[in-house]
Amino acid sequence: MSDTTQQPQRQMMKGNVAIAEGALHAGCRYYFGYPITPQNDIPEYLSAELPKCGGTFVQAESEIASINMVLGASAAGARCMTSSSGPGISLMQEGISYLAGSELPAVIVYVSRIGPGLGGIAPTQGDYKQVTSGGGHGDYYSIVLAPSSVQEMFSLVQTCFDLADKYRNPAILLTDAILGQMKEPVIVGPRPEPKAQDKPWALTGNQGRSKNLIKSLFLGDGEMEVQNWKLVEKYNRLKAEDTMAEELWMDDAEFIIVAFGSCSRMVESSIRLARAQGLKVGLIRPITLFPFPEKLIYERTASIAKVLVVEMNTGQMVKDVKVNTHKNADVFFYGRPGGGMPTPEDILEKIKEFY
């Protein structure tokens, strides 16, 4: 969206477009992707916008090629991105593992579709487990952020770029067709000029310096163990410095709901209904799914003994909540998989059942 005014403007924007525009605001000028529903607005928008601002758009022959082009552009020192959905992200897992192993920053936008297999294009949170557990081979994690509004699609994709660069690690923006296809008002300022990134490790040719090498093969005795522990240190730092969560109605809460992304919006409506009936329900919304807000869950459940996890899947985040819950608290689960969406009334019924 070429915005020539100097003041931030409020405008209606589709979630997927907000991600694409957010990436441009973050200084991303290289996009490599392959069509798949429900994320096609992203490559369509960028194929029109990138050439206008000196950027590069490549429609690759597959998601495998997309993620490897991203790896190449990242190694060359550029902020770069790809986007896809379930089957395409599955194909990218090898590349994401190599990005993590080679310690390269990159942003992967994941607009989920229901699975397994070809599944369908309806909204789901069934890919939580895949993205938060690494996804590809080896002992690694991706940074995972989950927006819950179109405004956050715009801002959190920028955070993804910053965190990816800060930690030299792939960052995934996980969302779904509800947010991707929904239009909401978004405040967008003028698109800034990309900032120069200080990446002395990047491959630029070794004129005037010793050669740079980017690799993930470590065959020397004990080398790989050292590398794995180095990654763990990075994840610990990430956990300490950049875990994000939102708390709503928590001041007087006697009952907590944990939900993320589009599902947390439905939960917000249900909490309003519950509060109208005198039920003191609060919401914890993890914004970073990796790192998971472990400490926050533990601290809150020390004094609030009941936790309901609501997800649009058969129960994936609930495991992360359970292992971090204080021993005095009980954890309940309500989920709708395969494109099923809970109504605020459905969730209210569950609140009453477990309250």
Add this chain to the structure above:
Amino acid sequence: MAKPAEKMDAVFQRPETLIDTNFHFCPGCNHGNVHKLVAETLDEYGVAGKTIGVAGVGCCVFLYNYLNIDVLEAPHGRACAEATGVKRVHKDKIVFTYQGDGDLAAIGMAETVHAANRGENFTVIFVNNSLYGMTGGQMAPTTLLGQKTTTSPYGRSHEGDGYPIRMAEMLATLEGPSFVARVACDTPAHIVKARQAIRKAFKMQIDNMGFSFVEILSACPTNWRLDALTSQKKLQEEMVPYFPLGIFKERSTADYL
């Protein structure tokens, strides 16, 4: 006591870009020749300091141990996708991939064909030794009919295994590539031609002519279970008749159509 050597002019020396170390390659393998030819070419054009190499998986992965340039290690088969990413960012730099036949012609076929078809302006150095060398000599798409490997113990049969793929000829049918050649390093005369082809391929890139591709036939004495000399003979007598040497495409203008 030996006579003190008289002062002589250096007429030949190790290319500056070729690091002074021992290759890990087996005796009789041609990877060493190819590394040297690439290093010589980068030196001749004076571009080593602005070159980024992309190493495939297999015996070629240790490119960074031998060439004094920036190197990216690609996942198996994906080097042409990585090179696309690198070159799109650094249009003014020299980018090449260095890949074997398992890497390029099997798992990396799609990435190779599409990079060629897009006319990506980088160079591919493709070392074809008719099998997977580093993993222990398994059958590759380039394994000759009747050739015994560890996964074709009765010899490759077209029934079930298909026919050996001629990559250079296949890529030459596309509009994207600017230069496609096949050479060998089995004799001094052939090495001279291989050097010319590699120089031409990099020149095409320097002149922004688009995708250039040099296939180099190589012996793999260890996995062929032959000594160095006999394996060169086998290369001449069995590989060259199926994989003919020559230039399959050479474009004189950047826009072909």
